[in-house]
Amino acid sequence: MKSHQLKVYNTLSRQKEEFQPINPPFLGMYVCGPTVYGDAHLGHGRPAVTFDTVNRYLTHLGFRVRYVRNITDVGHLTGDADEGEDKIAKKAKLEQLEPMEVAQQYTDTYHRDMALLNTWKPSIEPRATGHIPEQIALVEAILNEGLAYEVNGSVYFDVLKYNNTYKYGKLSGRVLDELISGSRDLDGQGEKRNSVDFALWKNAAPEHLMKWESPWGVGFPGWHLECTAMSSKYLGTQFDIHGGGMDLMFPHHECEIAQGNACNHRDPAKYWMHNNMITINGQKMGKSLGNFITLQELFTGNHKLLEQAYSPMTIRYFMLTAHYRSTLDFSNEALKAAQKGYKKIINGLRIARLLEYTPNPEISPDQEQIKQVESSITAAYRAMDDDFNTAQAIGHLFNLLKKINSIFTGQLSSAALGEEVFRKMKDTFITFVVDILGLIEEKSDVQNSMLNLLLKLYGEAKTARDYAKVDEIRAGLKEMGFVVKDMKDKIDWAYEE
Numbered sequence: 001m002k003s004h005q006l007k008v009y010n011t012l013s014r015q016k017e018e019f020q021p022i023n024p025p026f027l028g029m030y031v032c033g034p035t036v037y038g039d040a041h042l043g044h045g046r047p048a049v050t051f052d053t054v055n056r057y058l059t060h061l062g063f064r065v066r067y068v069r070n071i072t073d074v075g076h077l078t079g080d081a082d083e084g085e086d087k088i089a090k091k092a093k094l095e096q097l098e099p100m101e102v103a104q105q106y107t108d109t110y111h112r113d114m115a116l117l118n119t120w121k122p123s124i125e126p127r128a129t130g131h132i133p134e135q136i137a138l139v140e141a142i143l144n145e146g147l148a149y150e151v152n153g154s155v156y157f158d159v160l161k162y163n164n165t166y167k168y169g170k171l172s173g174r175v176l177d178e179l180i181s182g183s184r185d186l187d188g189q190g191e192k193r194n195s196v197d198f199a200l201w202k203n204a205a206p207e208h209l210m211k212w213e214s215p216w217g218v219g220f221p222g223w224h225l226e227c228t229a230m231s232s233k234y235l236g237t238q239f240d241i242h243g244g245g246m247d248l249m250f251p252h253h254e255c256e257i258a259q260g261n262a263c264n265h266r267d268p269a270k271y272w273m274h275n276n277m278i279t280i281n282g283q284k285m286g287k288s289l290g291n292f293i294t295l296q297e298l299f300t301g302n303h304k305l306l307e308q309a310y311s312p313m314t315i316r317y318f319m320l321t322a323h324y325r326s327t328l329d330f331s332n333e334a335l336k337a338a339q340k341g342y343k344k345i346i347n348g349l350r351i352a353r354l355l356e357y358t359p360n361p362e363i364s365p366d367q368e369q370i371k372q373v374e375s376s377i378t379a380a381y382r383a384m385d386d387d388f389n390t391a392q393a394i395g396h397l398f399n400l401l402k403k404i405n406s407i408f409t410g411q412l413s414s415a416a417l418g419e420e421v422f423r424k425m426k427d428t429f430i431t432f433v434v435d436i437l438g439l440i441e442e443k444s445d446v447q448n449s450m451l452n453l454l455l456k457l458y459g460e461a462k463t464a465r466d467y468a469k470v471d472e473i474r475a476g477l478k479e480m481g482f483v484v485k486d487m488k489d490k491i492d493w494a495y496e497e
Contacts, residue, residue, distance in 0.1 A: 004061055008241075009325060009387045011249065011272040012171055016387055021240050022270060027063040028239030029055065030231040030269070032248055033125070035072040036106035037091040039294040040113045042278050042285060042330065043245065049316055049438075050275040050324040050388075051243045052119035056436050057384055068234050069122040073103035074129050074210045075223045080251075082192075082199040082222065089209040099209050100129075113295040116312040118438045124234050128226040132212050135221040135229045138263060139200045139214075147262045151191040153203030153217035157258060159196045166261045168196075171272060172250035198255055200225050224255035231268060232260070242269035246276050275324045280305065281331050293330070307332045310339065313442050317342040320390040320437055341394075343495040345433055346441050348401040350494070351408045352429050357422045360415035369403070369416050373425045376400050380432060390437065400429045451482065451493055458484060459491050 006019040021027045031051045034044050055067050078084035092099040114121075128135075139155050142148040147162050148155050159168050159176070168176050179196050199222035204211035211218050221229075231239065237260070244253065253272065260268035277284070280291040293303050301309030310318075318338035322328045376399040383392035403425060406412035414422045433439050454473055461469035474484050478496060485492040 004381065004385050006061070006385045007387055008271050008273065010270075011274050012267070017271070019271070021063065022238065025062060025064050027058060027065045027241070028235035029058075029065060029067050029241040029243065030227070030235055030239060031067070031069045031122075031242075032227060032244035032252070033069040033071050034106075034110050035076040035087055036103045036110060037087045038106060039296060040106075040110045041292065041294045042280075042298070043247075044110065045113070045117060045295050045315065046278055046319055046324075046328065047243065047245050047275050048114055048119050049117060049319045051273075052117075052438060053320065053324075053390060053436070054241070054243070054273070054388055055120060056438055057388060060431070060436055066124070066235065067120075067122045068124045068126065068231060070227060070230050071103070071107055071125060071127045072223070072226065073100070073107075073127050075221045075226060077223065080223070082202065086208070086210055086220070092209060103127075103129075109296075113312075116299065117295075117316050118313070118440055120438075126230045126234065128221065128230075129210075131226065131229050131233065132221065134233055135225050136201070136212075136214050138225060138229050138259065139216075139221075142200060142259065142262045145262050148200055149193065150216050153219060154191065154199060155201040155216055156192055156197040157200055157255070157262070158193065159198070159258070160194055162258055162262060166258070168258055169250075169254065171254050171257055174250055174254070198222060198224060198251065200259075224252055224259065227252070228256050228259040228263070228268065231256075232264070237264040237268065238266050239269055241271045241273055243273045243275075246274040249274055273324075276327050279327060279329045282329055305332075308336075310335050311342075311442050313346075313439055314339045314342050317345070317437075317439060321394060323387075323389055323391050325387070340497050342439065343497045344401065345394075345397070345439060347494045347497070348404055349430065349433050349439075349441065352404050352426050355404065355407060355414070355426055357414045357419050359419070360413055363413050363415040365418045365421075366416040369412065370418065370421050373400065373403055373417060373421055376403075377424065377428045380428065384436065393432065394437070397429060397432055400425055404429060451477075455484070455491050455493060462491075 007016040008019045009015070010017050029051070031047065034040060055065055058065050073088060074086065076087050078087055078090065088099050088102050092102045095102065139148065142157065143150070143155065148157050162168055163176055169179070176196065180194065201214060201216060201221055202219050203217055204219045208220070211220050231242070242253065257267055260266065279285065280293065283289055283291060285291055285293070291305060293305065295315070297303040298306065298310050298315055299312055314335065318335060319328065321338060321341065376396045380393045380396040383389040383396060403412065407414050417425065454477060458470060458473045461473065477484060477493065481496050482493050483496045485494055
């Protein structure tokens, strides 16, 4: 493994900690995936890109990552509480489908959108409905510990009794007394001993579509239970990283910690990482505000708030230009700026792949240039080692890009860097862009063939001094987002920035 002083902000301790995996080089990471009852939106995209980048960087450092991201296809009720209708079952009724048809449809579209964002597939992607026996076993274990109680076929976690031994609220900072005094009895919560208790297993009404046999009668698992069951099955009772959006910190992740301690007498994860929220033009995203944007609407531009379509890589790049723990505001102005930045990076990637070292005995190594390159490389890694700061890392990549462009245009000789530093600069830039940040060129083989043909025709027209044809081809390419680069010894193209 590469030697790095990686630091991770741990929500549990509220500070950056030196990253020390439980059993290196093996590393377990669990991230809460989507509840599949609708198309993936920006709120799904940010954690997917965030933890994909974490996975990529940890893999780059030499860790063998087992990345588990679940699919919630049962138990997540409307309102995110213990009462109401199952979100997937509700959608199934509206569309007159089986619940599993709804779950499959939106799991498929989620996978499509994640592929477009160039996220790696998780090592394991378990579904809640595929782990009902494990969830029932967990409920039995918590009951045996005396930290849960059964009422009318439902089983609830006894938060007050748990709090006598452990601290409920340590992740989110919620104070239990305040939670109790600030809550009020809601309809349907009368069977709970306390309003802060949460469901481990719910008794199913006859009309409930998704239900299973259990020792307490026919019912279905609570939303929080599934993640404890699946994370412990595939990663053990304690693993390295648990990730998710900040909105899941309470109650979902808080309840996971309680369940883990109740069953296994230990916190389920060593490091808790949470990406911050997104806003649209400064407002929280919500359907009632009319600013709810799905990923497909972003990719196609088919939304009233969007002035144009934004490609998946533009969206990925935009997300990476902010630290994952900072709020990210989507606006047309910010996305257009990201589009330009992405094109600069990809133009640089094309050039870096083409560049070759050219020895020149007349040019001595320039120590100042070498120092600048090595400093940028060190700084890029230092940024990633500082809680995966992609925003700062990208800034240092642009410093390397200036050197790459200078060599390409002949302003700087590769010999001035020396072969070792030149290759290190080239390899680092490509590795960061492709392997760590996960940015790829959005150009098909058909486009590539078309560009080569048009440049050939452009060159022929230029040789024949048919300047009308030259201007026509140049204008046509510009309309498609490409610019012609007339160079001393060749003709090339670049993405218009």
